[in-house]
Amino acid sequence: MKTVFRWFGPENDAVSLKHIRQIPGVSGVVVTLPGSPVGEVWEPGQIAALKKTVEDGGLEMEVVESVEIHEDIKLGLPTRDRYLENYAQTLRNLAGFGIKVVCYNFMPVFDWTRSELAYELPDGSAVLYYDQSEIDKVTDPRKMASDMKRNSNGAYMPGWDAGKSDRLIELFDLYKGVGEEELFGNYGYFLRKIIPVAEECGIKMAVHPDDPPWSIFGLPRIVNNQKNIQRIMELVDSEYNGLTLCTGSLGSDPGNDLPSVIRHFGNQGRIHFVHARNVKIIKPGLFHESAHLSSEGSYDMYEVMKALFDTGFDGYMRPDHGRMIWGEKGRPGYGLYDRALGAQYLGGLWEAIQKAGKTR
Numbered sequence: 001m002k003t004v005f006r007w008f009g010p011e012n013d014a015v016s017l018k019h020i021r022q023i024p025g026v027s028g029v030v031v032t033l034p035g036s037p038v039g040e041v042w043e044p045g046q047i048a049a050l051k052k053t054v055e056d057g058g059l060e061m062e063v064v065e066s067v068e069i070h071e072d073i074k075l076g077l078p079t080r081d082r083y084l085e086n087y088a089q090t091l092r093n094l095a096g097f098g099i100k101v102v103c104y105n106f107m108p109v110f111d112w113t114r115s116e117l118a119y120e121l122p123d124g125s126a127v128l129y130y131d132q133s134e135i136d137k138v139t140d141p142r143k144m145a146s147d148m149k150r151n152s153n154g155a156y157m158p159g160w161d162a163g164k165s166d167r168l169i170e171l172f173d174l175y176k177g178v179g180e181e182e183l184f185g186n187y188g189y190f191l192r193k194i195i196p197v198a199e200e201c202g203i204k205m206a207v208h209p210d211d212p213p214w215s216i217f218g219l220p221r222i223v224n225n226q227k228n229i230q231r232i233m234e235l236v237d238s239e240y241n242g243l244t245l246c247t248g249s250l251g252s253d254p255g256n257d258l259p260s261v262i263r264h265f266g267n268q269g270r271i272h273f274v275h276a277r278n279v280k281i282i283k284p285g286l287f288h289e290s291a292h293l294s295s296e297g298s299y300d301m302y303e304v305m306k307a308l309f310d311t312g313f314d315g316y317m318r319p320d321h322g323r324m325i326w327g328e329k330g331r332p333g334y335g336l337y338d339r340a341l342g343a344q345y346l347g348g349l350w351e352a353i354q355k356a357g358k359t360r
Helices: 017-021 044-056 071-075 080-095 141-150 162-166 168-177 180-201 226-235 247-251 258-266 301-310 337-358
Strands: 002-006 026-031 060-065 101-104 116-120 126-131 204-207 241-246 271-276 279-283 286-289 316-319
Touching: 002 060, 002 337, 017 026, 026 044, 026 316, 044 060, 044 080, 071 080, 071 168, 071 180, 080 180, 101 271, 141 168, 180 204, 180 226, 180 241, 204 271, 226 241, 226 258, 241 247, 241 258, 247 258, 247 271, 247 279, 258 271, 258 301, 271 301, 301 337, 316 337
Parallel strands: 002 026, 002 316, 026 060, 060 101, 101 204, 204 241, 241 271, 271 316
Antiparallel strands: 116 126, 126 286, 279 286
16 A cells, blocks of 8 residues: 555645655655646646656655546536547546556536535634535525635635636536436446546546535435445446545445445455545534544544455555644645644554554
8 A cells, every 4th residue: 555645736735745755654646737627638748747846856646636527528418529538638648657546526516515614623623514504505506616715725626616616507507407317327428438548548547436425406426325336336347447435525424334335345456546534423414524533533444444454455545634733724624734644643553454464
């Protein structure tokens, strides 16, 4: 297993490569091209410049997140083939620079969603917070999109680009005729076009679960439980059609048994990337992020790591959303300090499980 760290680039991240390199056990960063127009090709020159920056900082660049899928693909519009060809060319270009895994999502319109980006816990730390009752009060999703941008401390937020925000009403109208079955059909079309290219390039595609893993604003969401994810894996039966196992996204639904889900897909060799974090579920539909430590959230992170170990996981893992602690200001969920603590905690669990396994 390789431990990596999410990084948004020198112009878009308050956390420096120098600081990330000092976290014991972290070998690389997970990158994106901030501001790259959704649906357009990531050009070799852009990728080369980013790779040079990362390697000059003493780290590896083998995983990419947020090669976003254009809404026309999710909607199944006639224009989707042009965007699919662009996506395929982006994969070919990324492969030329040693990218091994691409994490993406198939969430209609909205990426990850929270009702509050800086909810203060009793210890004074600030966390991402979700309250379905607050989301249900939103009558104009454009206002929520605007609030997300305004409260992000000026950070670039994948999935919340300005172009999409300007089209929200249009997109909601287009999705009125798209239910779960139609979305599965459009997803299958995407996979049948893209997975052969991924196989050709040696890039493992790893879909990120919906966050939260249920419908919001009446939009369909299908990457949200073991049954639906298994169906997705079967749409194109290839090891290159895999999963980003996000413990926080799936775990925000108490109906998802995380160790069981990990063992199910891990034994199939379909988990290529892990986003490891804990969440505190107050009740269904109401949760907040927490420290990674098992006692701080609703999940036993030892059992999560043990399930990964038992199924032979040898992919990439990054500590996911952390609290904002010790007065740090920055991108909500992506401060340095708490994620660094999380990396050490998860690394300690992994080392202990490895050593216990060797003594049996």
